[in-house]
Amino acid sequence: xxxxxxxxxxxxxxxxxxxxxxxxxxxxxxxxxxxxxxxxxxxxxxxxxxxxxxxxxxxxxxxxxxxxxxxxxxxxxxxxxxxxxxxxxxxxxxxxxxxxxxxxxxxxxxxxxxxxxxxxxxxxxxxxxxxxxxxxxxxxxxxxxxxxxxxxxxxxxxxxxxxxxxxxxxxxxxxxxxxxxxxxxxxxxxxxxxxxxxxxxxxxxxxxxxxxxxxxxxxxxxxxxxxxxxxxxxxxxxxxxxxxxxxxxxxxxxxxxxxxxxxxxxxxxxxxxxxxxxxxxxxxxxxxxxxxxxxxxxxxxxxxxxxxxxxxxxxxxxxxxxxxxxxxxxxxxxxxxxxxxxxxxxxxxxxxxxxxxxxxxxxxxxxxxxxxxxxxxxxxxxxxxxxxxxxxxxxxxxxxxxxxxxxxxxxxxxx
Amino acid sequence: xxxxxxxxxxxxxxxxxxxxxxxxxxxxxxxxxxxxxxxxxxxxxxxxxxxxxxxxxxxxxxxxxxxxxxxxxxxxxxxxxxxxxxxxxxxxxxxxxxxxxxxxxxxxxxxxxxxxxxxxxxxxxxxxxxxxxxxxxxxxxxxxxxxxxxxxxxxxxxxxxxxxxxxxxxxxxxxxxxxxxxxxxxxxxxxxxxxxxxxxxxxxxxxxxxxxxxxxxxxxxxxxxxxxxxxxxxxxxxxxxxxxxxxxxxxxxxxxxxxxxxxxxxxxxxxxxxxxxxxxxxxxxxxxxxxxxxxxxxxxxxxx
Numbered sequence: 001x002x003x004x005x006x007x008x009x010x011x012x013x014x015x016x017x018x019x020x021x022x023x024x025x026x027x028x029x030x031x032x033x034x035x036x037x038x039x040x041x042x043x044x045x046x047x048x049x050x051x052x053x054x055x056x057x058x059x060x061x062x063x064x065x066x067x068x069x070x071x072x073x074x075x076x077x078x079x080x081x082x083x084x085x086x087x088x089x090x091x092x093x094x095x096x097x098x099x100x101x102x103x104x105x106x107x108x109x110x111x112x113x114x115x116x117x118x119x120x121x122x123x124x125x126x127x128x129x130x131x132x133x134x135x136x137x138x139x140x141x142x143x144x145x146x147x148x149x150x151x152x153x154x155x156x157x158x159x160x161x162x163x164x165x166x167x168x169x170x171x172x173x174x175x176x177x178x179x180x181x182x183x184x185x186x187x188x189x190x191x192x193x194x195x196x197x198x199x200x201x202x203x204x205x206x207x208x209x210x211x212x213x214x215x216x217x218x219x220x221x222x223x224x225x226x227x228x229x230x231x232x233x234x235x236x237x238x239x240x241x242x243x244x245x246x247x248x249x250x251x252x253x254x255x256x257x258x259x260x261x262x263x264x265x266x267x268x269x270x271x272x273x274x275x276x277x278x279x280x281x282x283x284x285x286x287x288x289x290x291x292x293x294x295x296x297x298x299x300x301x302x303x304x305x306x307x308x309x310x311x312x313x314x315x316x317x318x319x320x321x322x323x324x325x326x327x328x329x330x331x332x333x334x335x336x337x338x339x340x341x342x343x344x345x346x347x348x349x350x351x352x353x354x355x356x357x358x359x360x361x362x363x364x365x366x367x368x369x370x371x372x373x374x375x376x377x378x379x380x381x382x383x384x385x386x387x388x389x390x391x392x393x394x395x396x397x398x399x400x401x402x403x404x405x406x407x408x409x410x411x412x413x414x415x
Numbered sequence: 416x417x418x419x420x421x422x423x424x425x426x427x428x429x430x431x432x433x434x435x436x437x438x439x440x441x442x443x444x445x446x447x448x449x450x451x452x453x454x455x456x457x458x459x460x461x462x463x464x465x466x467x468x469x470x471x472x473x474x475x476x477x478x479x480x481x482x483x484x485x486x487x488x489x490x491x492x493x494x495x496x497x498x499x500x501x502x503x504x505x506x507x508x509x510x511x512x513x514x515x516x517x518x519x520x521x522x523x524x525x526x527x528x529x530x531x532x533x534x535x536x537x538x539x540x541x542x543x544x545x546x547x548x549x550x551x552x553x554x555x556x557x558x559x560x561x562x563x564x565x566x567x568x569x570x571x572x573x574x575x576x577x578x579x580x581x582x583x584x585x586x587x588x589x590x591x592x593x594x595x596x597x598x599x600x601x602x603x604x605x606x607x608x609x610x611x612x613x614x615x616x617x618x619x620x621x622x623x624x625x626x627x628x629x630x631x632x633x634x635x636x637x638x639x640x641x642x643x644x645x646x647x648x649x650x651x652x653x654x655x656x657x658x659x660x661x662x663x664x665x666x667x668x669x670x671x672x673x674x675x676x677x678x679x680x681x682x683x684x685x686x687x688x689x690x691x692x693x694x695x696x697x698x699x700x701x702x703x704x705x706x707x708x709x710x711x712x713x714x715x716x717x718x719x
Contacts, residue, residue, distance in 0.1 A: 022509075023502060023505060025494075025501075053497055053501055055494055055536075056538070056539030057491075057535065059490055059494075059536075060539065061494070063487050063491035063498065063536075064494045064497045064501070066495075066498065067495040067497070067498025067499045068498035068499065068501055069498075070498075070499075070502075071498065071499045072511070073501075073502040073505050073506060075498075089488055089490075090487075093488055200461055200483050200503075200518070201483075201503070201516045202459040202515060202516045202517060203516060205458070205481060206483050207485075208483075208484065208486070209487070210478070211470055211474045211475065212474065212475045213475075217475055
């Protein structure tokens with residue numbers, strides 16, 4: 001093991017290098033670009049045996065990624081935000097091809113308005129695509145998740161592509177100490193790529209991704225994909241055990257932090273959960289029994305684990321760093337669905353929306369969320385969904401609007 | 416790779432690789448082209464398909480191809496070809512594949528994807544110097560969805576979305592010219608009714624590496640409105656009226672492989688198809704007919 005300082009992007013690149021990815025179809029987009037630049041440099045310097053192709057769009061990039069995986073090589077690629085959505089058609093398509101590949105998504109808010117900063121609407125738009133999803137909270141987790149993702153994707157019982165998600169700026173450009181696994185350890189954990197049953201080569205004709213006629217075959221193949229994703233729960237459990245044995249680092253489908261004896265539990269995804277952890281420690285010091293549950297694996301959805309982790313709690317506060325327009329927090333709906341009708345399910349599952357477009361979530365806000373959620377449990381009244389937004393922010397917004405208003409009036413031509 | 420010699424029709428491959436019984440319409444000019452080209456390309460070919468009529472060639476669990484097939488999407492078949500080509504090269508470099516395991520990577524696309532949605536991916540594949548053959552069957556409309564106007568629909572044709580009396584106001588896009596401007600290794604126009612010319616060009620394309628275009632006019636009985644038995648005759652007329660010039664771009668120059676002398680009037684071609692019937696009935700639309708003739712004349716005046 002080598003201990004070094006890496007950004008989340010650097011850690012993602014190291015994951016690809018340790019996995020001995022053969023092929024890198026690429027397209028630049030902030031805040032992901034550092035990943036492909038790092039890999040390109042290693043390839044140029046002869047430090048990594050990999051072929052890179054810069055495509056003209058993410059749609060083409062994901063097509064090339066899927067086609068290369070179907071032809072029998074280990075593929076790594078990366079994107080973010082608008083790029084993920086530009087390639088969305090091909091996410092569904094290559095997942096249906098049942099090709100194992102790993103793609104990084106560096107989460108960034110979606111236009112409009114356009115922004116570079118992080119939230120999870122991009123990755124959650126890919127929720128139903130057939131790509132499995134691993135969500136990271138630290139740079140260490142990024143490098144480890146890439147190896148776990150390949151192992152999961154290439155398992156014969158799974159054969160589905162995997163997205164490893166990390167938050168733009170907060171992880172992508174933040175340096176943290178990272179223990180890099182040694183190359184031979186990575187090789188032991190991740191065997192040589194197996195092209196699977198349908199590789200494309202001469203003398204072994206195959207037709208892939210063909211059309212079907214009628215709902216019967218269509219339903220069959222789609223449901224087979226779903227069953228493979230569900231099978232990934234058990235496969236991942238085994239992989240996590242093995243990886244923990246090799247590295248001492250454990251990445252269960254759920255990260256449960258001081259959750260066992262908690263009465264109120266925060267549930268959230270990604271790097272902002274580290275802020276929640278700090279708040280949990282402070283709340284605990286103040287004698288408040290609060291904990292955190294963070295799904296690392298979002299697809300397949302670790303429903304049974306969530307039920308176990310959350311049953312018997314007094315209340316749950318789901319903090320969504322995303323917004324389903326016209327509905328609310330996506331994770332809130334997922335957690336509510338998982339707990340519905342379960343004996344011992346928490347009577348209060350409160351919804352908070354925060355951290356959109358990189359907006360911070362402060363310790364005070366976590367304290368307030370914990371307080372409101374605990375009071376809701378006492379009163380039995382589930383509070384309406386809340387947007388985390390301060391009076392100060394509103395005042396700043398009003399100033400911007402005032403400037404915009406003045407500017408517009410100045411542009412109005414005179415009589 | 417050595418180029419086989421096709422001096423006369425007797426030299427054309429006698430064994431046909433493409434199986435029968437596809438979902439293509441009777442008299443499909445695109446199928447005619449695929450059938451003829453496949454005999455020259457051989458079974459060590461992988462077709463990377465863009466959404467279109469030909470997507471229904473391979474329907475689970477049947478395929479007419481002896482080689483491989485990968486359907487992608489409408490916009491990105493050239494990117495699929497990139498992934499397949501690169502992966503084959505990587506595996507050969509690693510010693511996982513022998514030279515005999517290699518494949519000719521062929522994009523199979525219609526004009527809807529080829530002239531429109533897929534143009535960006537195609538242009539980028541040429542930029543990257545991708546070693547692939549791009550086979551476009553041009554039936555001059557979104558044929559699979561019922562012949563709506565595409566960027567390849569000719570001036571004056573009526574389509575499902577241009578049903579007014581004058582037909583399509585715009586001009587057919589010059590995909591061959593776009594390719595040539597990108598300096599590919601090879602580009603050619605063909606039509607299935609000229610199998611010898613087609614075989615020579617496909618063989619020439621196959622003997623080279625890099626980005627290569629085979630652009631085929633594909634008379635479409637259902638979309639253009641003619642009897643399936645007329646496909647070959649209409650292909651002949653497209654060439655003899657000068658509407659579909661047979662040409663190739665090789666070593667930096669465009670050469671015409673057929674110069675129709677004398678050129679038949681364009682009306683000989685137009686009147687065979689229901690999509691142009693409004694130009695003749697109830698009254699001849701002299702203006703549009705003259706525009707079409709003038710455009711063909713101007714093309715050949717510039718050539719000759």
